Amino acid sequence: MEKGILTSNSAGNNGPEEGSVSSVAPWILTVAASSTDRRIIDKVVLGNGSTLVGSSVNSFSLNGTSFPLIHGKDASSKCPEIYAGICSPGCLDRDLVKGKIVVCDKFGGNVEAHKAGALGSTLHSSTPDVSFVVLLPATGLSNQDYNVVKSYLNSTKEPRANILKSEAINDDEAPIAASFSSRGPNQILPEIIKPDISAPGVEILAAYSPVAPVTSSPEDKRSLKYSILSGTSMSCPHAAGVAAYIKTFHPDWSPAAIKSSLMTTAKPMNGTSTSPGEFSYGSGHIDPVKAIDPGLVYDASKEDYIRLLCMVLDEAKVRHISEDNSTCPKGYEKGSPKDHNYASLAANVTPMKLFTVTFHRTVKNVGLTNSTYEAKIMPNPKIDIKVDPEVLSFKTLNEEKTFNLTIVGEGFPDGSHVSAELVWYDGTHSIRSPILVSSVGN
Numbered sequence: 229m230e231k232g233i234l235t236s237n238s239a240g241n242n243g244p245e246e247g248s249v250s251s252v253a254p255w256i257l258t259v260a261a262s263s264t265d266r267r268i269i270d271k272v273v274l275g276n277g278s279t280l281v282g283s284s285v286n287s288f289s290l291n292g293t294s295f296p297l298i299h300g301k302d303a304s305s306k307c308p309e310i311y312a313g314i315c316s317p318g319c320l321d322r323d324l325v326k327g328k329i330v331v332c333d334k335f336g337g338n339v340e341a342h343k344a345g346a347l348g349s350t351l352h353s354s355t356p357d358v359s360f361v362v363l364l365p366a367t368g369l370s371n372q373d374y375n376v377v378k379s380y381l382n383s384t385k386e387p388r389a390n391i392l393k394s395e396a397i398n399d400d401e402a403p404i405a406a407s408f409s410s411r412g413p414n415q416i417l418p419e420i421i422k423p424d425i426s427a428p429g430v431e432i433l434a435a436y437s438p439v440a441p442v443t444s445s446p447e448d449k450r451s452l453k454y455s456i457l458s459g460t461s462m463s464c465p466h467a468a469g470v471a472a473y474i475k476t477f478h479p480d481w482s483p484a485a486i487k488s489s490l491m492t493t494a495k496p497m498n499g500t501s502t503s504p505g506e507f508s509y510g511s512g513h514i515d516p517v518k519a520i521d522p523g524l525v526y527d528a529s530k531e532d533y534i535r536l537l538c539m540v541l542d543e544a545k546v547r548h549i550s551e552d553n554s555t556c557p558k559g560y561e562k563g564s565p566k567d568h569n570y571a572s573l574a575a576n577v578t579p580m581k582l583f584t585v586t587f588h589r590t591v592k593n594v595g596l597t598n599s600t601y602e603a604k605i606m607p608n609p610k611i612d613i614k615v616d617p618e619v620l621s622f623k624t625l626n627e628e629k630t631f632n633l634t635i636v637g638e639g640f641p642d643g644s645h646v647s648a649e650l651v652w653y654d655g656t657h658s659i660r661s662p663i664l665v666s667s668v669g670n
Contacts, residue, residue: 229255229256229483229484229530229533230530232482232483233483234256234257234471234483234486234487235255235256235257235483236256236257236259236464236465236467236468236471237250237251237256237257237258237259237464238250238251238258238259238459238460238461238463238464239251239258239259239260239261239409239410239422239423239460239463240409240410240460241261241408241409241410241459241460241461242408242410243405243406243407243408243409243410243411243508244407244408244409244411244508245410245411246411246412246413246507247411247412247413247415248410248411249410249411249412249413249414249422249423249507250410251422252414252415252416252417252420252422254417254420254533254536254568254570255483255484255528255533257424257425257467257471257487257490258422258423258424258425258510259423259424259425259426259427259429259460259463259464259466259467260405260406260409260410260423260425260426260427260429260460260463260508260509260510261405261406261408261409261426261427261428261429261430261458261459261460261462261463262402262403262404262405262406262409262426262427262428262429262430262463262497262509262513263357263399263401263402263403263404263406263428263430263431264399264402264403264428264430264431264432265398265399265400265402265403266396266397266398266399266431267359267396267397267398267399267402267431268283268284268285268359268394268395268396268431268456269281269282269283269359269394269395269396269397270282270283270284270285270286270359270366270367270368270391270392270393270394270395271367271391271392271395272350272367272369272377272389272390272391272392273294273389273390273391273392274297274376274377274380274387274388274389275294275297275380275384275386275387275388275389276380276383276384278376278380280369280373280376280377281373282350282351282353282356282367282368282369282370282373283353283355283356283357283358283359283360283367283368283369284351284359284360284361284362284366284367284368284394285359285360285361285362285394285431285456286362286365286366286367286391286393286394287393287394288348288364288365288393289365289392289393290347290348290365290390290391292390293390294388294389294390295327295328295329295347295348295388295389295390296327296328296329296386296387296388297328297329297331297350297377297380297381297387297388297389298324298325298328298329298330298331298387299313299330299331299378299381300312300313300314300315300319300320300330300331300332300333300337300341301313302324303320303321303324303325303328303330303344304319304320304321304324305321305324306318306319306321307319313332313333314332314333314334314336314337315330315332315333315334315336315337315338315340315341315349316337316340317339317340317343318340319340320340320341320343320344320346321344322344322345325341325344325345325346325347326345326346326347327347328346328347329346329347329348329349329350329365329389329391330344330346330348330349330350331349331350331351331377331378331381332349332350332351332352333352334351334352335351335352335353335354335355335360335368336444337349337351338351338362338363338364338366339363339443339444339445339447341364341366342363342364342445342447342448343445343447346364347364347365348364348365348366348391349362349364349365349366350366350367350369350374350377350389350391351366351367351368351369351374352368352369352371352374353368353369353370353374354407355368355406355407355408356368356369356370356371356373357404357406357407357430358406358407358408358430358431358458359394359431359456359458360458361442361443361455361456362443363442363443363445363447363448363450365391365393366391367391377389401498402498403426403428403495403497403498403513404497404498405426405497405505405508405509406429406430406458408458408459409423409426409429409460409463409508410423410460411507411508412506412507412508413507413666416540417536417540417565418574418576418666418668419564419565419566419568419574419575419576420565420568420570420572420574421506421507421510421511421570421572421574421662421664422510423508423509423510424487424490424491424510424511424572425467425490425491425494425509425510425511425512425513425514426463426494426497426508426509426510426512426513426514427463427464427466427467427470427513427514428462428463428466429458429459429460429461429462429463429464429466430458430462431456431457431458432456432457432458432462433454433455433456434454434455434456434457434462435453435454436452436453436454436455436457438451438452438453439451442455466514467490467514470490470514470516470519471486471487471490473516473520474486474489474490474516474519474520477520478520478594481525481594482527482528482529484525484526484527484528484529484532484569485525485527485592485594487571488522488525488526488527488571489519489520489522489525489594490511490514490519491510491511491571491572491661492511492522492524492525492526492571492659492660492661493515493518493519493522493658493659493660494510494511494512494513494514494515494660495512495513495514495515496512496513496660497509497512497513504645504647504664505647506572506574506647506662506664510572510662511571511572511660511661511662512660512662521595521657522594522595522657522659523593523594523595523596523599523601523652523654523656523657523658523659524591524592524593524594524595524601524652524657524659525571525591525592525594526569526570526571526589526590526591526592526661527569527590527592527628528568528569528570530550532568532569534546534550534554534556535557535562535563535568536565536568537549537550538554538556538557538562539562539563539564539565540565542556543555543556566585566587567587567588567589569589569590571661572661572662572663572664573587573589573633573650573661573662573663573664574663574664574665574666575587575635575664575665575666576665576666576667576668577637577639577665577666577667577668578639578667578668578669579639579640579641579642579643579667579668579669580639580640580641580642580667581639582636582637582638582639583635583636583637583639583665584634584635584636585634585635585665586632586633586634586635587632587633587634587635588630588631588632589630589631589632589633590628590629590630590631591620591628591629591630591631591652591659592626592627592628593622593624593625593626593627593628593629594625594626595654595656595657596654596656597622597623597624597625598622598623599621599622599654600619600620600621600622600654601619601620601621601622601652601653601654601657601659602618602619602652602653602654603615603618603619603620603631603650603651603652604650604651604652604653605648605649605650605651606648606649606650606651607648608646608647608648610637610638610640610646611635611636611637611646611648611665612635612636612637613633613634613635613648613650613663614633614634614636615631615632615633615634615650616631616632616633616634617631620652633650633663635663635665637665639667640667641667642667642668642669643667643668643669644666644667645664645665645666645667646664646665646666647662647663647664648662648663649661649662649663650663
């Protein structure tokens, strides 16, 4: 950051657990993973005619229309039922699975199914929104669809099924935060929403080492120059590339200005199974074209970050990070972390108590020379939000204006969250910032 370089970091792959987000330093761009409008699916056709849609990158075609189906617990003479059911390593008997599709209670069971010589595998997946490469005809099913398979197994003496080759379909609901993508809140500095933004990270066609194993199985001898990969290690490079793209248009912009442009121009995202959405995708889904011309930016310097660190660390630790002789203000002069000039706004309040929270922000004009922006609030009935002033007028480029945003509420239960949005609009540019108030007890 001090050298003018914006660092893009993966949010982590430990979702959807709350508070699992990593890389939460305020000067870096923390990137979540989201889906694209291209989904890779795989279908399993049961002997009773039912077709279930699963998730896997399955490049294999079975030679036939249907094959015997057997549950892992019925295909083992070596292991307790619970281990055989998940197709644990070494549990499946080769003679019992030969020529059959094995049903495994965990996705990783496909490795043992392949090693034991099974024809294919139908798997219970904890991440049915993501397709992973498999080493035999296999598909991962959601909990609901997997139970359909188990019910069918118990309904007939000769269960049969077929697993079709994977296909790509259009996903109209994208982008959605991936289930594996790590979630907020920021455990170190809750006033800074993390992750900051979301980028494509599900089923990405990526370069791959031809000497690296394609799957986790040592039995998999395939060699690829490209593979289908998922993770925040896929979304993070997307964001880094967009940041570099913006830098080509604005070589004099600071890392904070580039980061602000990415956050305030991000697209609002569809719903998430976890609450609130900001903990899943931050400010939204990255938009490279709009980020070139954000209109306004929330800028910050090294001194601003030093001041923020001083609010949560002692001077010795701050100097250890800054590698200089930075000094920290004393007492009330330290300020509040919520007033760091960030492109999102967050605060924690005491449960079930009246509260008033005020944020102080400064924006810099990087749009039109003569421009006027009006504050628009996307409201939430649980809180009252005021912006002062409601109109910002600029006469020159790089001119800065300050404003205060005040939130008043009657309090809400511990562990609940209230979301809203602030948008500065000049008729052309929409500078959008998420607002998040969280009720947190001791």
